[in-house]
Amino acid sequence: MTLSPSDRLDVRGVRRAYDTVAEDYAAYFPDTSAEAPLDRAMLDAFAAAVTSSGDGRVLDAGCGAGRISRYLTERGCLVQGVDLSSSMVAMARRDHPDLAFTVGSLTELPYPDDEFVGVLLWYSIIHTPPAGLARIFAEATRVLRPTGHLLVGFQAGEGTRDVSGAYRQFGHEVVLERHLYTPDQIASHLEAAGLREVGRLVRRAGREKDDQAFLLARAG
Template sequence: MGQPEDVVRRAYDTVADDYTRLLPDTRAEHAEDLGMLDAFARLVRDAGEVLDAGCGGGRMSRYLTGRGCSVRGVDLSPGMVAAGLRAHPDLDLTVASLADLPFRDGTFAGALAWYSTIHTPDDQLPDVLTELVRVVRPGGRLLVGFQAGTGTVDLAESYGRHGHDVVLSRYLRDPDRMSSLLASAGADEESRLVRRPGQEWESEDQAVILGRRRPA
């Protein structure tokens, strides 16, 4: 068993203000990352509302709205949602777990999970992906970003350098395995990006998979 949700929630509540201050926008993303996000936005923006699943402080919700999407964001951490609403009071951001989304089947034209499954233990990841696919209508798109590889990274030291005493781990994921799990959940891969570390704080390859929920 991996870390429970309350551990992740407590960690992000603790770091919320500094996190949103240090990472207010897409400055951490490479051009290749933004290319995948832009492609996703083009595919979903005229089809209906988009879910930013694990929205944090709203930076990706803001990016998508800037590209014509109607976005609803949810995050496990009340602290992150509060920080996001202070920075972006016009956005629709609420508290919810990715494992139990408060939406009907097929509510959204697309769902973005931008590095928001990285704290989900392996044994819980299939259920989270199934829940994400559930709320996307047949034919809708999902975009999932994550660190590629295998194993677990302890983030306590990294956050400690910013003055925060937190317990938090993230899980590296093999892109083929992620694609297989998405397929088992009902969404087939359409394209992917895997790139080498390109920022000083990146120590692993970065991966993005674009999937499409199968027609009913």
Template structure:
């Protein structure tokens, strides 16, 4: 299982605790350092979702859990093509994301703690994600859309797809 865009490895640990053999990859060396520190028994690598450092058809599953949200819509087709490339035939892709339209500046939270960063979240619709999945040669199996709750501003979406 590939946890693509694993950040500090929280979902990698979740998968490993459920007997999945998991590898995490993230663009941020700092996040990978945290993942390695906090989850020493799990393998992690620095790499881009748009250019995964793995051979074709290596994984039975790819998890894109809120990891596509920082990729502008113009680059998402490439992310899903890479996920499809590393999936074995019959493998599963699970993607979770905030759904909607537009771009949100989410760096303000980090600036309050003294981090001078640029961080945007790109909102896309489940139909857009389904189109990118289909264009990558995967087949959508199901989707879930949950409306925003409490302090949330955006709907939450999950799509499951399978490699042909």
């Protein structure tokens, strides 16, 4: 299938945006204090699932500056982080030198098949247009072991949001938008990739503008 320009992820644009804001992003989000207790509960459920059903090897796909990698590590997971932005990976390596981080694309993960017992997509799909989601979930499933678990977090809804303004307060002029998806839309993609939904949580917007959704799925 050939994608039109509007359907493709603007890889260069997203990479450029996060390379630009990486240092301020790492300073503003050093840990999981930005997550609500319900959000962290889903992370805890994911960590419990992967540590009880295997060796706890987890891929934090779209790891950013590594704060969620640290959170999962503290819960017994063996985490490998990967991110499109080399500057975000540099921040992750600086702030979490004991953990492993790699530069790479979610559409071409630099790992062999069946490498991980868990894959985390924590707000990692939000810059991908609808037509690009299938590739990301296919890659996540490829590196996931049979009966492994995947957790995806995202803003719930429909349409797109221009998030460039969020970075202007730090003096950055970037072009960046995010896509909103309904939980049922993401569940359909998970099913198409061969994953079975285990559970979901939809948290109504608090200080955010949109609801937040989390789906936990299992392979096999």
